[in-house]
Amino acid sequence: MTCPNCERLQARIRELEAQVAQTSETSHQPPSQDQVWRKKPKSERQKGVRSSGGQVGHPGTTLKMNPSPNEVVVLPVTGSCTCGQHWNEVEVHDLLARQVQDLPEVQLHVTEYQAEVKVCPRCHQRQQATFPQDVRGQVQYGPRFQAVAVYLNVAQFLPFKRVSDVLETLYGQRPSEGTLALHLNLATERLAGFEVSLKEALLEEPVLHVDETGSKVKGKLAWVHVISSKQLTLYGHEPHRGSTAIQALGVLPRYRGVLMHDAWLSYFQLCAQHALCNAHLLRELRFLYEQLQQGWAGELRTALQGIYHQHKAGTLTQAEHAAFLVRFDALVEAGLETNPAAEPVPKQRGRVKQSPGRNLALRCQKHRDKVLRFLFEDGVPFDNNQAERDLRMVCVKRKISGGFRSAAGGKNFCRIRSYLSTLQKQGLCAYNGLVSIFRNDVLLPQFSFSR
Known part of the structure; x- marks a missing residue:
C-alpha cells in the first residue's frame, strides 16, 4: 500500500522541479529572471525553406553617392607624359568621382540678441526693443x-x-x-x-x-x-x-x-472584447510537454502553430477550420483528464491550488473564444507581440x-x-x-x- 505522505512528497518534488525548469520561453516569467547557466531554449519560429541571409535579387543597402555634394575638390593631373607632353596643357577627358561622407565640425552656434535701448530727447522716456519670446534668460x-x-x-x-x-x-x-x-x-x-x-x-x-x-x-x-x-x-x-x-x-x-492581453485578471474586468495572447500559451504548452511529458500539450501546441500559419497564408479551408475546433476541444479535455482536480486539504480555507496543467486547460476551456478570436475576426492578431515590443525598450x-x-x-x-x-x-x-x-x-x- 502506498503511503499518502510519500505521494504528497513526490508531488511536491515534481512541483519544485517544474518551478526550477521554468524560463521566459515556457512561462510568463520575464527574461531578466532566467538563470544565466541555462541552455537557451529553442525558438518558437518554424524553419522555412529559404536559406538564411540575403536572398537572390535583394537590392542591398550599400552606401550610395550623394548627387549634391557640399564640397567638390578637383584633383589635377600634374607632371608630364612619357613622350614629354605637359599634362597642364591637355584638356580634361573625363572625371572619376569618389565621395567621403563625414560630419561637419561639431561646435555650438551662438546667437547673441542685442536689444536696442533708446531715450527720447524730448521727454526722456526710455524704450527698449523686445527680445524674441523664446529668449527668456541672459544665457x-x-x-x-x-x-x-x-x-x-x-x-x-x-x-x-x-x-x-x-x-x-x-x-x-x-x-x-x-x-x-x-x-x-x-x-x-x-x-x-x-x-x-x-x-x-x-x-x-x-x-x-x-x-x-x-x-x-x-x-x-x-x-x-x-x-x-x-x-x-x-x-x-x-x-x-x-x-x-x-x-x-x-x-x-x-x-x-x-x-489583446496575457490574461491578467484586471483586464477581464473591462467591458472591451477580449483576445488572449497565444505566444504566452505556446510557451506554457511547451513547458508542460517538455518538462512534465504531457502529450496533449505538445499536440495542442503543434495544432495551434499549424492553424495559425494556414490562417496567415490564407490557405485555411472551412473543413480544416471546423476540424481544428473539434481537435482543440478534445485536446483540452485530454488536458483536464491528465490533470485531475486536486482534493481539498483538511482544515485549509479558500480555493484548492490546482496544477499548472489543469489551470491552463481550464483557461483554454473557459476562454476558448478569446484564445481563438484570431480565427473568427479579421484584424485580430495571434499574439500580443506589439505590446511586448513596445515595452522591450522600457x-x-x-x-x-x-x-x-x-x-x-x-x-x-x-x-x-x-x-x-x-x-x-x-x-x-x-x-x-x-x-x-x-x-x-x-x-x-x-x-x-x-x-
Whole structure:
C-alpha cells in the first residue's frame, strides 16, 4: 500500500522541479529572471525553406553617392607624359568621382540678441526693443541642444551624468543635472495636448495591445503600462499594476474594441472584447510537454502553430477550420483528464491550488473564444507581440540607467517616450519632433486612420 505522505512528497518534488525548469520561453516569467547557466531554449519560429541571409535579387543597402555634394575638390593631373607632353596643357577627358561622407565640425552656434535701448530727447522716456519670446534668460540653451539632451535620456536611456558627459565631449558644454531635468519638465508640459489627443485616438482603434512591466521609483516597485496599436503608443507610470492604474490612465475603461492581453485578471474586468495572447500559451504548452511529458500539450501546441500559419497564408479551408475546433476541444479535455482536480486539504480555507496543467486547460476551456478570436475576426492578431515590443525598450532603459528618482520623473519619461514611439511608428523623425517641442510648435503625428 502506498503511503499518502510519500505521494504528497513526490508531488511536491515534481512541483519544485517544474518551478526550477521554468524560463521566459515556457512561462510568463520575464527574461531578466532566467538563470544565466541555462541552455537557451529553442525558438518558437518554424524553419522555412529559404536559406538564411540575403536572398537572390535583394537590392542591398550599400552606401550610395550623394548627387549634391557640399564640397567638390578637383584633383589635377600634374607632371608630364612619357613622350614629354605637359599634362597642364591637355584638356580634361573625363572625371572619376569618389565621395567621403563625414560630419561637419561639431561646435555650438551662438546667437547673441542685442536689444536696442533708446531715450527720447524730448521727454526722456526710455524704450527698449523686445527680445524674441523664446529668449527668456541672459544665457540659455537653444532648441536643438535641448532636443539632443532629451533624446539621449529618453530615446537612448542614458542617465543624466552620461548625458552631460556626451554633451561636453561633443559640444564643449556640460549642462547640470538640474538643467536636464528642466528640459524634461518643459517637454512634458508642452506634450500635454498631444497626450490628450493620443488617448482619444486610441479609443478609435479596432484592436489595442496592453501589457505592463516593473519599474523602480526611489528603489520601490512601480509599473510602466503600455496601451498601443501599430501606429500609436501610450505609456503610463503608476505605483500600481491592477485596476487602479488602468483607471488612472483613462483609456481602457472607455474602450469597446478588441483588447489583446496575457490574461491578467484586471483586464477581464473591462467591458472591451477580449483576445488572449497565444505566444504566452505556446510557451506554457511547451513547458508542460517538455518538462512534465504531457502529450496533449505538445499536440495542442503543434495544432495551434499549424492553424495559425494556414490562417496567415490564407490557405485555411472551412473543413480544416471546423476540424481544428473539434481537435482543440478534445485536446483540452485530454488536458483536464491528465490533470485531475486536486482534493481539498483538511482544515485549509479558500480555493484548492490546482496544477499548472489543469489551470491552463481550464483557461483554454473557459476562454476558448478569446484564445481563438484570431480565427473568427479579421484584424485580430495571434499574439500580443506589439505590446511586448513596445515595452522591450522600457526594459532596456531599466538595465542601462535603472529606475527613477521620483514619480514625476517616471511620468515625464512615459509621456515623452509615448511621443517618440508614435512618431517612429509613423515614419517621422524623433529628433525633429523634439526640436519642435522646444520651439513651442509641436510636430503632431496623425491621430485618425482610414480603416
